[in-house]
Amino acid sequence: MPKNKNATLTEGKFLSLMSASLKGISQVILIENVITGLIILLSLTIYSYYLGLIALISAIIGTLIGKLGGADEDSVNQGLFGYNSVLTGLALTLLLTGANQWIFVLIGAAVAAILTAAMMHFMKNTGIPILTLPFIIVTWFTLLVSYRLEAIQLSASLVPQDLAHWELNTAGKVNWLEGTFTGIGQVFFLDNPYCGALLFIAVFWASWKFGLFAILGNAVALLTSYVLGGEHSLIFMGLYGYNAILTSLAVALVFNQNRKHIATISGISAACLTVPITASVTTWLLPYGLPSLTMPFILSTWIFLGAKKVLPNL
Amino acid sequence: MPKNKNATLTEGKFLSLMSASLKGISQVILIENVITGLIILLSLTIYSYYLGLIALISAIIGTLIGKLGGADEDSVNQGLFGYNSVLTGLALTLLLTGANQWIFVLIGAAVAAILTAAMMHFMKNTGIPILTLPFIIVTWFTLLVSYRLEAIQLSASLVPQDLAHWELNTAGKVNWLEGTFTGIGQVFFLDNPYCGALLFIAVFWASWKFGLFAILGNAVALLTSYVLGGEHSLIFMGLYGYNAILTSLAVALVFNQNRKHIATISGISAACLTVPITASVTTWLLPYGLPSLTMPFILSTWIFLGAKKVLPNL
Amino acid sequence: MPKNKNATLTEGKFLSLMSASLKGISQVILIENVITGLIILLSLTIYSYYLGLIALISAIIGTLIGKLGGADEDSVNQGLFGYNSVLTGLALTLLLTGANQWIFVLIGAAVAAILTAAMMHFMKNTGIPILTLPFIIVTWFTLLVSYRLEAIQLSASLVPQDLAHWELNTAGKVNWLEGTFTGIGQVFFLDNPYCGALLFIAVFWASWKFGLFAILGNAVALLTSYVLGGEHSLIFMGLYGYNAILTSLAVALVFNQNRKHIATISGISAACLTVPITASVTTWLLPYGLPSLTMPFILSTWIFLGAKKVLPNL
Structure with a gap:
């Protein structure tokens, strides 16, 4: 008996989302490869279960923003909307502290994907890739937010020095x-x-x-x-x-x-x-x-x- | 008896300048509307007579630089050469102190208009508006000038902190x-x-x-x-x-x-x-x-x- | 007896390199003129024999990078790949200290030429010249390197202040x-x-x-x-x-x-x-x-x- 067509369609969409998300993880080291993404995810999960989870969710968030936002499909499928979100998710998890931290981590991952789109536009004419700049900007700005808004708390490792x-x-x-x-x-x-x-x-x-x-x-x-x-x-x-x-x-x-x-x-x-x-x-x-x-x-x-x-x- | 033609022409030019300047005031909140500009000017004048005067003069300076500089007429008439000068005039009035302050305020308003033109050129290819960036740059730079040139004096409210x-x-x-x-x-x-x-x-x-x-x-x-x-x-x-x-x-x-x-x-x-x-x-x-x-x-x-x-x- | 053709060719290449390098020195003050470059070199050498030598070598390094890198010949011959290297060589010589300083000075001159090429590309669409920005960026960055890498030593004249x-x-x-x-x-x-x-x-x-x-x-x-x-x-x-x-x-x-x-x-x-x-x-x-x-x-x-x-x- 043939599968329900809709189910196949949904399954296809889910697989395409997972493939793009895993490529988003591998794009952190400039590679477009699902298996490479999986091994990296394994390495992260061995280091810390929580970190692996955050990386995967962040990659999915970034990829979904690209897909739903209507970006060029090839870019999304190559994982180009995922890697900045992955890095932002990891960095904020390690550098922020406090119980509600995960909320700001995931919002950060989403903002990184939006900033990725914006920077793609701003740098289009130069023919030079944006690399990981969106991740850096979102992370630096979020870390400094902690000095002014109580809800965001900085890890003790980051100390301003003269x-x-x-x-x-x-x-x-x-x-x-x-x-x-x-x-x-x-x-x-x-x-x-x-x-x-x-x-x-x-x-x-x-x-x-x-x-x-x-x-x-x-x-x-x-x-x-x-x-x-x-x-x-x-x-x-x-x-x-x-x-x-x-x-x-x-x-x-x-x-x-x-x-x-x-x-x-x-x-x-x-x-x-x-x-x-x-x-x-x-x-x-x-x-x-x-x-x-x-x-x-x-x-x-x-x-x-x-x-x-x-x-x-x- | 008909009015003297030259007088009418001059009057027309004056009205066009005032209209563009008032729109320059309203463009601070992204609106192109003479009456909105007038009500804002009223609000400023109620707050402080001097502040209202500075806002109007700054708007006129910015608009004049656009007109005499030979900018695209539509842009000038929409008030796009005025709003950065208005904001710069207001900010410097409130953040500088000293008797000759008004001279630097008005020079600042003029520089803001020139910087507006420059940034319009630099951002042309992006299709993204320059917003109030010229005002911010001129104001930040002018405030820091006070640390090196005695003639420019900073209000006591601005204190560098570690x-x-x-x-x-x-x-x-x-x-x-x-x-x-x-x-x-x-x-x-x-x-x-x-x-x-x-x-x-x-x-x-x-x-x-x-x-x-x-x-x-x-x-x-x-x-x-x-x-x-x-x-x-x-x-x-x-x-x-x-x-x-x-x-x-x-x-x-x-x-x-x-x-x-x-x-x-x-x-x-x-x-x-x-x-x-x-x-x-x-x-x-x-x-x-x-x-x-x-x-x-x-x-x-x-x-x-x-x-x-x-x-x-x- | 006619000269050996190869010798003439080599001689021609050498003269063209020297001409472009001297123009590189004159381009520091926005002038394209071999004699002006020579007089400037004389002035530098009178001030300090070592400084004159560094200026000349830096100019040659910058020009060579332009020539060998395959840049547009006119730009290279006008000295446009030399002046940022000259300035970087001079600045680093005066602001760094230590026995092996000259190595970093000459590497700095080379990096300035590469950055010159990069900035030419990034600013191409604006129609605005890059001026001496590559020199400034290389010099500022190199000076700050001294706080983290022992081999680069800063002159005592540069003191961070609050x-x-x-x-x-x-x-x-x-x-x-x-x-x-x-x-x-x-x-x-x-x-x-x-x-x-x-x-x-x-x-x-x-x-x-x-x-x-x-x-x-x-x-x-x-x-x-x-x-x-x-x-x-x-x-x-x-x-x-x-x-x-x-x-x-x-x-x-x-x-x-x-x-x-x-x-x-x-x-x-x-x-x-x-x-x-x-x-x-x-x-x-x-x-x-x-x-x-x-x-x-x-x-x-x-x-x-x-x-x-x-x-x-x-």
Whole structure:
């Protein structure tokens, strides 16, 4: 007996929504792949059941806003309305506190999707992707809201500091092996090397090239930040690495216009550049006690993608 | 005996200048209506004779720069070169002090008109209106000038504060009736509910829809800021309301592309969003002691207008 | 006997590189002229042999990146890929300290050229020139890197300060003659009036009009900043003058669309406007201890060039 047509239609819609949402999770690392999204979700859930749940719901919220809002279907199905919501959901969960926190987390995920649409419009003429800027803007603004509205409560880890009294202390344990796996974990705010290893599997599943450049980008950042004298506690927790990984994937592979060969040199240069940019963005934000999130990735990638439009041999 | 032709011409030019200037005053609340402009001017003059005078002169300065500068005539006649000058004139009058203050106020009004032209050019390709951004930029920059040039003196009310030592204190009188009329007053920096009531009349004169959405936007902001635990002293002085009023008018009515029905849901959502944005912008500005002015209105309106270009069903 | 063809070709390429690089040095003051570039290089070398060397190498690095990167040949040959690198090289040399400083200086010069290309792309649609923005961004970011990476060390002159505790002290020697020559020197960070006089010769060599407006812009800034009560120590060291000089050249001559007559009034108004903008930008940067560099020039010039697109009679 044939299935009810309506049921099939609803089932089809549900599957399409889940596929787009899982791709939304994988798009956080610039990959469009359902299985990669599933492995990432597994890694998040192993780290924390609650975090996995928030990531999935946020991805669905973002994707639904794209679908119901009437966005271009291809963009929605590629997960492009999901990844900023996923990141916003994760960041706000970890950086806000209080019982009703989850409400603001999910509202934040929704606002991130709306801001994604707005920024797509504003940057359309440049031909440059918006990357994770909507996530950063929503997260920074929400964190600062806590100073003025009692309902939003900030985690104790974020403390505004006076630049004039800031003392750099680079001392700390050197652990190269741990550093290899923490960078990719930090893309999803995970400071656990085992979850990081699982994320590498997710990336290699999509393509060995992606896996290779993720490792390369992280290695370049580890070395650069170590040689330039960064804080060991930050370096080996992966806090210099995650922006470099994203940047090397973006510049060398994903947004490389020339399809004939991989833009290896630009990719690695751009990954290097994220290290001083990370140091700088962190300093700009010190008086506000805000984390730099993926801003260094955005700045370095935009510089290289924009420059290539004028310097084609770059 | 017929009038002298030249006299008639001059008279015509004078009337056209006055009409455009009064529309410049009404454009502060996104309305193009001479009578609305006149009632607003009356409200300002009741509050303070000097403030009314400054508003009128600023509007004329802005409009004259548009006319003599050779801008598109329609834009000038709609008052689009006046409203940023009016707001700049009012803000600088209230936030600067000293005997020669009026000179800087009027220069500020002139610069706001020139910046209006520049921003119109820079944003032309986006199809998104510049709103009150020129006013905000000129006012913020002028206020900070006072720290370096003795001739410009800041009112004592603006004090830079260290975010690390900031303590939120929401205690304060709850007065819903007053809150109903203060929001619209704060669009023009008036903290007097009677002047606010007169401004509502000005809005209703233009159209009952405008009046309705002004009341709605204000109510939404009062509730949202109260529920989220904002400072009562700010809420009932209308400091969370004025941005919500402007935003609900802009999103639901003025820049609503779909002429068939009012964008009620987006308008109200955008008005809600101004509340956390106000909290956030105020925090960003704390180290500089600057007021957030209409920045939350601009950000929330831009997000919704931009998003609608990509999400037409929003 | 005829020369070897290859040698001639190589020689031709070398001469073209040197010509473009020297024009890169002259483009710092918006002039495209090899001899002007040479005189400026002489002035820099008299001030400090090392500074002259850095300027030349930086210009060559920027130009080479343009040439090898495949940029539009005309732009490269006009020196448009050199001037931001020259300024970055000079600024970082003077504001960083430490033995390996020169490495970061030259990397900074290279990044400035890449950022130049990126910004050219991002601003293409506006029809407004990028001016010295790449230099400012690279320099500000590099200076702040020093707070997080030990290898980059900041000169002791840059101290973050709390705006709440800032006291304005305008006392100081008045020296109009010195002020006449220090402004142009500060374009190249030279606080020596003799080097400044040599720079005036470089400008007059290119055209008497340029020389005239350089003097005019500086005079306007001296007067405005004195009348408005600026700090005498800054005024007569030329720190209010250099932005005014660049702005008056840019607005009155270089980017004046109407070729029939010089835009004298806009040029002088824009030069005036750099004075309050300088005061303001310096205040914005106070908590970070950063210098305002040529940001006031950029802002004032962009406002006037943008406004002219909408107000053609301006």
